[in-house]
Amino acid sequence: MAKGKGNISVRVWHPSQKLEFLSDILLLECFRSWVAGAPRMTPKGQPLSGIYAESYWVGHAEFPDAWGWKDKLVFLLDVLTNERDELNRLTSSGGRIEFYLQLPGRVNHGDSLEPSLLQRMGEMGIELTVEVFPHMQVEDEDE
Numbered sequence: 001m002a003k004g005k006g007n008i009s010v011r012v013w014h015p016s017q018k019l020e021f022l023s024d025i026l027l028l029e030c031f032r033s034w035v036a037g038a039p040r041m042t043p044k045g046q047p048l049s050g051i052y053a054e055s056y057w058v059g060h061a062e063f064p065d066a067w068g069w070k071d072k073l074v075f076l077l078d079v080l081t082n083e084r085d086e087l088n089r090l091t092s093s094g095g096r097i098e099f100y101l102q103l104p105g106r107v108n109h110g111d112s113l114e115p116s117l118l119q120r121m122g123e124m125g126i127e128l129t130v131e132v133f134p135h136m137q138v139e140d141e142d143e
């Protein structure tokens with residue numbers, strides 16, 4: 001059976017606020033971030049023209065195979081729900097929160113998000129983006 005690793009990220013944007021505090025409250029290591037008004041840089045630290053128009057923070061968690069994404073999403077939603085007041089302040093002042101699901105494209109995967117889960121995400125103002133990558137790491141495993 002083919003297995004592949006994917007990841008789900010929590011991505012947050014805000015017009016002006018520094019977002020480093022998210023690493024502590026969301027229990028996720030920051031993968032990439034910047035502050036509004038800072039000079040733009042490549043992920044490797046090379047300068048780009050212009051400045052960042054808004055602050056950005058992303059942390060992500062891998063899941064072991066294509067069937068683990070929903071469990072990881074529910075876990076992250078639970079973590080965000082525990083910080084609802086702080087995140088509501090962030091979104092009410094112009095911020096935006098998104099789950100970004102990256103799936104390997106050469107494996108079979110799927111699941112359903114029940115209405116109560118979608119409602120929880122909606123109440124918190126969390127968007128969902130799903131992207132399939134045909135060249136993500138895929139491992140074959142005999143069962």
